[in-house]
Structures are given as C-alpha cells and as structure tokens.
Amino acid sequence: MKVAIWFLVGVWVGSGDSAALDMADAQHLAAGRAIYHEGRLPSGRPLTATRGEGSRLVGAAAACVQCHQRSGMGLAEGANVIPPITGPALFGARLPDGYAPRRAPGMDFRDYPFRTRAPYNESTLAQAIRNGHSNDGRRFSILMPRYTLDDAAMKALAVYLRSLSPQRSPGVDERVVHFATVITPRVEPGDREAMIGVLNACFAEHALDQTKGPSGNAESGDRQFWKLHVWTLVGPPQSWHRQLADYHARQPVFAMISGLGGEAWSPVEAFCERAELPCLFPNVQPAADAGAGRYSFYFSRGLWLEAAVFARQLAARDSTLLRSGRVVQLVGRSDRAQRAAEMLTRALADSGVPVETWRLDNDQDRLSGLAANDALVLWLTPTELAGLMQRVPLPPRTESVLVSGILSGMQAAPLNPAWRKVAVLAYGFDAPARWDQRMQRYLRPWLKKYGLARADERLQGNTLAACNLLSEGMLRLRGNYLRDYLVEWVENYPETMGLASAPQAYPRFSLGPGQRFSSKGIYMVRFADADGQRIEPLQDALIVP
Structure with a gap:
C-alpha cells in the first residue's frame, strides 16, 4: 500500500518507488521546486542557461516550467515536441505516456528518441542537462537550454523531478474517475434539473463507450468509468468553503464540471484554487476578479x-x-x-x-x-x-x-x-440565427437521443459543451490522470477539441496559456x-x- 505525505512545499510525494523523504530530502525538494518553477537557485541567485544558438536565459525565463509545464508532461507546438520529464518518464522503465509505439506491416516507423532511450539516473541526467546530450548520445533540440548547475542544485532538481507525477491525482480509483458539479442556493429547480439531466446523459454516453471496450483504440488512456457527484450548497457564502471541503474529504474528485450558481461564485473558485482542483466552465456570472488563478475556467466574463x-x-x-x-x-x-x-x-x-x-x-x-x-x-x-x-x-x-x-x-x-x-x-451570445443553426445540429438531436426535454437551451448547450470539453481533455491524458495535465490540455490545445464547444451559446471558443475566459468579445x-x-x-x- 502506498502512503502519501503532504509537505509544506505543496507537493504530493508517494512512498512507492521513491525512498521516503527525510528532512534533508524535503529541503532538496523545496530547492528543486524553486529551480523548476521560478528559475531560482538554492543560493538565491537566478538560474542561467544558454541555448544552442547562443541566446542566454536568466531567472524565470530559464525555469523548466516554461516548456515542460507545471505537470512535467511537456508540450507540443507544430513539429516541436517538448518531452515529459516526470519521475516515471525520466527514471522509469515504462514509456512516459503509457502506450506502446505504433507499428504497421511494411512501414519503417521512427519513434521519438525520448520514448526509446534507457532510463536516466542522477549522473546521466546531470550530464544531459549540463551538456545537451541524452544518455544515448543524441544531441537535444536547439530549444533545450544547457544549464550550469552545481552538484547541490542538480541534486535538488533531481529530487523534485522524481516527485513529479509519481501517482495519480486525487479522485481517481482503479476503475473510476470521480467528478463533481456544484449548485449554490436559490437556483431555479428547472435550471437544476436541466443541467443535471445533461450531465447525467453525457456521463452515460461515456459509460456506453466504455462497455464497448477501451475508448476508441489501444492508444487511448481514458479507460476509466466516470461517476458524477452533485455537491449542493446551503446557507450563506461564508459557509461554502467548509461544505466543499467536507464533500471533497468524503469523496475526492478529479475535477469539477459545469455548475450552477447565482451572483456569488467567488467561494467556489477560491476552493478550486486552494484544492488545486480544475473547475471547468460553470453556468455562472464570474466574480469581477475571477480568472486570476490557475484552475477555474469560464465561457465568458459576462457583465465585466x-x-x-x-x-x-x-x-x-x-x-x-x-x-x-x-x-x-x-x-x-x-x-x-x-x-x-x-x-x-x-x-x-x-x-x-x-x-x-x-x-x-x-x-x-x-x-x-x-x-x-x-x-x-x-x-x-x-x-x-x-x-x-x-x-x-x-x-x-x-x-x-x-x-x-x-x-x-x-x-x-x-x-x-x-x-x-x-x-x-x-x-454576448452568438447571433440568434447562427446560434439556432448550431443548436439544430449539435444540441437538439442530442437531447432527443437521450430523452431530454428542451428547456433553457443556452444552459443546456453550455453544460453539454463543458462536458464535451472534459471528455476530449480526458481522452488526451492517455491514462496520466494528473489535474495539472488536464488544465494544460484545456488551455494550450483548444483547437484539438474539435467540435466539443459547438453547443455553447457563445460565438467563439479560444484559449491560450494563462487565459481563463474562452469568449472574449460581444x-x-x-x-x-x-x-x-x-x-x-x-x-x-x-x-x-
């Protein structure tokens, strides 16, 4: 049985394949996190690095998180692929994204080198980071900087990299991924029924896919069943954080999907940020200062x-x-x-x-x-x-x-x-004629298929779009059930979501790094x-x- 320990630095570390951390390792972990996220060395000086063409990076610009992301799962843009550098990906024997290379008769398939190399150890990793060559002798891309790290800094970074993604995020069991939707007080019963009806049907659709076998093909990692939990809040907003914490303690969830609320949503967003819980596209008017965090996404700023x-x-x-x-x-x-x-x-x-x-x-x-x-x-x-x-x-x-x-x-x-x-x-919505055409194609047939009555179609369409976007994001995790990785898929690759957002009421769906509102104009x-x-x-x- 694996035991998880929470350190003050804010990282979950499993005691499975990595050794239990003593206080010295905890200090290394904190120092490595500062290198990775902030570009700050254990001495307090800024991290420095040089790219192959001679450009120099300093401080935050040199931090690993800039390319490898908070999750450590990397990034892809066009032909440029930034590989995962999580503990299992660097030091483990399994492929970093959890599926076997493709093979086809008569084809010479060349896999990415980072997927076929031998596992690193701390010595070969230090050489790679300092010299720009992998442990199989391959020169890294010009995008990968060469770092000047002393042994103490290298040790700290290695400890932190080993801690990245050693286990799934909370809310994932062996066969089930748990999700929640939140409903605040004074919501119209009809709206509640309409939203939950769409979410239940969307989750049932995912379950139907699962009964046919692994989703789509052997490369897919989204093989878990989904379970929806409805978290109904009562009383004044000041009490909501405690209620949400109690719900989450009883059954952790991997993400919060959609949701329904009145004018007060700030306590819910604050909980999502504190719990590092992705909260995706609720049917609410966001607070004036909403979207400043990492984990809460909205369709529109609304009144603001x-x-x-x-x-x-x-x-x-x-x-x-x-x-x-x-x-x-x-x-x-x-x-x-x-x-x-x-x-x-x-x-x-x-x-x-x-x-x-x-x-x-x-x-x-x-x-x-x-x-x-x-x-x-x-x-x-x-x-x-x-x-x-x-x-x-x-x-x-x-x-x-x-x-x-x-x-x-x-x-x-x-x-x-x-x-x-x-x-x-x-x-702020799409032009009525254009919106009606989209509903005729992407919402109304779906409602009919699952026996749902047409109600507030903007509410139903936004809820379905949110669930579709969740489904597309989960599919692309390929079994790497990490909350930060889901956030990165949503913000970095909206174009890969296809028609997932089509049922929404808004005219555009566009996101990018750090953006938390998908509709930006009216x-x-x-x-x-x-x-x-x-x-x-x-x-x-x-x-x-």
Missing part, C-alpha cells in the same frame, strides 16, 4: 466584459463630444449592477473620461435633462427596466443608449418602442423593429476590449 466593451465604445467617441458631453449610468439595486457600474467608472477613468453614476430610485426623473451629446448607460434588471418605461416612456435626447444585455434580459428586454429605436444592446446590436425581439448587429465583427 460588457463594462469593458462599453468603456471602449465610450472612450472612442468623437473628441469634441468627450469635451462637452457627459457619460451617465443609471444603476439599479442589484449588487451586480453596482459592481458593473464601478468597473465602467474605473475603466473610463483610465481614459480620462469622467462618469456620473445615478441611482434608479433617486435619479430617473433627471433623464429628461440629458443633452444630445451625452451618453447614457443602463444597468437595470427586466423588472427595473419595466418600471422605468412606465415612469419615463420616452427616451432622452441622447443619440444612443447603451443597455446591459445580461441584466436586462437580452432581446427580451422590456423597452418601449421609442426606447428601442435608440437602444444599443450588449449581446456584439453590439439594435432592435430591428419597434415590437418583437428581432435584433441585428451594428457590425459583423465582435468587439473585444
């Missing part, structure tokens, strides 16, 4: 993206209007509206544009005093907007009025015909007529702040 785009639009107005006109935002009672207004104020302050913030309860009667070169922004819910229409049936003389689509209900915003003529709506649209919900974009291109 609207505020950023509004700021760009307003800052780009004609300079004469900037000198004489005002920017006024009418803000409703919700916390989200007030935070969005604060974000717009800060963004425009950076451009030197002052903003007047009016409160719906106190200032709506002042709207008639706005001038033609003033700009008006509405941060109002449908109920608040309907009340404003009764009290102020005609819009002010401003050339246009910017309206938050997320708060107002998108094209269902209850605007009077006169207001519709001047309203410009922030529309459309600005007008109402096509005084009645009805038909909208048309002011321009075909997405507006990206």
Whole structure:
C-alpha cells in the first residue's frame, strides 16, 4: 500500500518507488521546486542557461516550467515536441505516456528518441542537462537550454523531478474517475434539473463507450468509468468553503464540471484554487476578479466584459463630444449592477473620461435633462427596466443608449418602442440565427437521443459543451490522470477539441496559456423593429476590449 505525505512545499510525494523523504530530502525538494518553477537557485541567485544558438536565459525565463509545464508532461507546438520529464518518464522503465509505439506491416516507423532511450539516473541526467546530450548520445533540440548547475542544485532538481507525477491525482480509483458539479442556493429547480439531466446523459454516453471496450483504440488512456457527484450548497457564502471541503474529504474528485450558481461564485473558485482542483466552465456570472488563478475556467466574463466593451465604445467617441458631453449610468439595486457600474467608472477613468453614476430610485426623473451629446448607460434588471418605461416612456435626447444585455434580459428586454429605436444592446451570445443553426445540429438531436426535454437551451448547450470539453481533455491524458495535465490540455490545445464547444451559446471558443475566459468579445446590436425581439448587429465583427 502506498502512503502519501503532504509537505509544506505543496507537493504530493508517494512512498512507492521513491525512498521516503527525510528532512534533508524535503529541503532538496523545496530547492528543486524553486529551480523548476521560478528559475531560482538554492543560493538565491537566478538560474542561467544558454541555448544552442547562443541566446542566454536568466531567472524565470530559464525555469523548466516554461516548456515542460507545471505537470512535467511537456508540450507540443507544430513539429516541436517538448518531452515529459516526470519521475516515471525520466527514471522509469515504462514509456512516459503509457502506450506502446505504433507499428504497421511494411512501414519503417521512427519513434521519438525520448520514448526509446534507457532510463536516466542522477549522473546521466546531470550530464544531459549540463551538456545537451541524452544518455544515448543524441544531441537535444536547439530549444533545450544547457544549464550550469552545481552538484547541490542538480541534486535538488533531481529530487523534485522524481516527485513529479509519481501517482495519480486525487479522485481517481482503479476503475473510476470521480467528478463533481456544484449548485449554490436559490437556483431555479428547472435550471437544476436541466443541467443535471445533461450531465447525467453525457456521463452515460461515456459509460456506453466504455462497455464497448477501451475508448476508441489501444492508444487511448481514458479507460476509466466516470461517476458524477452533485455537491449542493446551503446557507450563506461564508459557509461554502467548509461544505466543499467536507464533500471533497468524503469523496475526492478529479475535477469539477459545469455548475450552477447565482451572483456569488467567488467561494467556489477560491476552493478550486486552494484544492488545486480544475473547475471547468460553470453556468455562472464570474466574480469581477475571477480568472486570476490557475484552475477555474469560464465561457465568458459576462457583465465585466460588457463594462469593458462599453468603456471602449465610450472612450472612442468623437473628441469634441468627450469635451462637452457627459457619460451617465443609471444603476439599479442589484449588487451586480453596482459592481458593473464601478468597473465602467474605473475603466473610463483610465481614459480620462469622467462618469456620473445615478441611482434608479433617486435619479430617473433627471433623464429628461440629458443633452444630445451625452451618453447614457443602463444597468437595470427586466423588472427595473419595466418600471422605468412606465415612469419615463420616452427616451432622452441622447443619440444612443447603451443597455446591459445580461441584466436586462437580452432581446427580451422590456423597452418601449421609442426606447428601442435608440437602444444599443450588449449581446454576448452568438447571433440568434447562427446560434439556432448550431443548436439544430449539435444540441437538439442530442437531447432527443437521450430523452431530454428542451428547456433553457443556452444552459443546456453550455453544460453539454463543458462536458464535451472534459471528455476530449480526458481522452488526451492517455491514462496520466494528473489535474495539472488536464488544465494544460484545456488551455494550450483548444483547437484539438474539435467540435466539443459547438453547443455553447457563445460565438467563439479560444484559449491560450494563462487565459481563463474562452469568449472574449460581444456584439453590439439594435432592435430591428419597434415590437418583437428581432435584433441585428451594428457590425459583423465582435468587439473585444
């Protein structure tokens, strides 16, 4: 039985094939981690390295993590392949990604050299890192720097490399990978039912594939069955971290998939970051500071993206209007509206544009005093907007009025015909006609196949897209069940996910290293007529702040 020990440096180390760590080894581990992640030597001096063409790397730029990734599983870009340098890959006898080389009759197949070389030991590894040659004499790629490491630094790095990926991340049993979805209080029962229905069907689809044998072919490593756990939170947000920790203690999970919440999601994201748990594409409005960590991914910034785009639009107005006109935002009672207004104020302050913030309860009667070169922004819910229409049936003389689509209900915003003529709506979803075509192809037949009723199709489509993306990512782990490796697949290789994101409600799916929001722009649209919900974009291109 393997025993796992948690060290203060924050690395899980198994006692299976590697020796139990004493305090000296723990110090080596911490020093090696600093070399790998930060480019900092045990002496405190910056790590230095030289590439084959003579370029010099210093400090963080020379750190191993830049190419080999946090998981140690490497990277591929075009024809350039950065090999895994985990403990099993460097020092073990098995191939690093867990499957045998391909062979075909009559073909001379040349495998990657790092997959066929003999295992390293600490001496041959030191020579390779210092001299740029593998233990079979092959010269490394020009991308691999040559490092000047003394024996103490080399020992520390070797200890840390041995600790990388010695065992699976929590949440993986011999035959089952456990996942969770989180539902916060005050979620509509219909929304809960719709999301869980899609996830259950998606997991059942994966189980059906498993009954047919290993997923796809012998090269696939995703041979585990999946089990979904629904973590339902109760009470105030301050208590959620404890509840999540209790759920995770009872049954660790490998990742959190989708999810459903109201305005407060920050405690969930904070738990994901602290537990180093991938949390993939929940159906929520992220917090204003969301996405700063490593493990939480979202489809869109939502309201905060609207505020950023509004700021760009307003800052780009004609300079004469900037000198004489005002920017006024009418803000409703919700916390989200007030935070969005604060974000717009800060963004425009950076451009030197002052903003007047009016409160719906106190200032709506002042709207008639706005001038033609003033700009008006509405941060109002449908109920608040309907009340404003009764009290102020005609819009002010401003050339246009910017309206938050997320708060107002998108094209269902209850605007009077006169207001519709001047309203410009922030529309973060895909254009309705194009979205409907995608749903006809990628969502509705799938719902019918699994006997699911059509409900909120944006919610159902986003949930299915999240589950599809998880499935594609898990497939590419090839049995290396490491949470960081899953994160790296999601952020580095969105183009390899194929049509996994097709059911989503958003117009684009694009990620890259360090990016945590896959949809980065919105459309600005007008109402096509005084009645009805038909909208048309002011321009075909997405507006990206």
